[in-house]
Amino acid sequence: MSDVSRRDLLRNVAIAVTVGGISVADAQHVHTMAAEDAANSGGVYKSKVFNDHEWASLRRLCELIFPADEHSKGALEGGAPEFIDLLASHNDEIRDRYTGGLAWMDNASQSRFESKFVDAKPEQQIALLDVIAYRKNAAPDTSPGIKFFDFARKMTSDAYYTSKAGIADLGYMGNIGMAQFHVPPEAIEYALKRSGL
Secondary structure, three states: OOHHHHHHHHHHHHHHHHHOOOOHHHHHHHHHHHHHHHHHOOOOOOOOOOOHHHHHHHHHHHHHHOOOOOOOOHHHHOOHHHHHHHHHOOOHHHHHHHHHHHHHHHHHHHHHHOOOHHHOOHHHHHHHHHHHOOHHHOOOOOHHHHHHHHHHHHHHHHHHHOOHHHHHHHOOOOOOOOOOOOOOHHHHHHHHHHHOO
């Protein structure tokens, strides 16, 4: 892929993210580009937009939004921070939303716990996210954090579920033929109850 087409693709995907629509194919191109960038820099992705503190904060935020568990590999394995950084490097609005949002989180964490977000104890980090994860908590001091978290949560989910790890987590097997399709009895029972039959 030439630099011009790569740049155009990243710019167009970043614009799509800001208006709320990104195709899976385009998102997968971004994941591929992030993997190529990591391979070209010794196997470790280097942030293009964020300083070291912001990068650590973004990685922790993504991890808390979509943690790894016994079922899924989580946002870090899915490359969500790299996805966000690569798009932010081609779109000033995304970059500004993240740098501003991460700064807001640091200030809020500092005033509540006397430490920056990434340096706070895990339970303190979660307590801050518990406040900004819900619109019902909107107040003059929390509204900017709520808006940022909503954007970050959506973008982290988009990044994860368009990655190889996220697609595997969904159980998507691709466009393959099936000899027989079985509908779970619970689904049939649910549909019948809802239909009134």
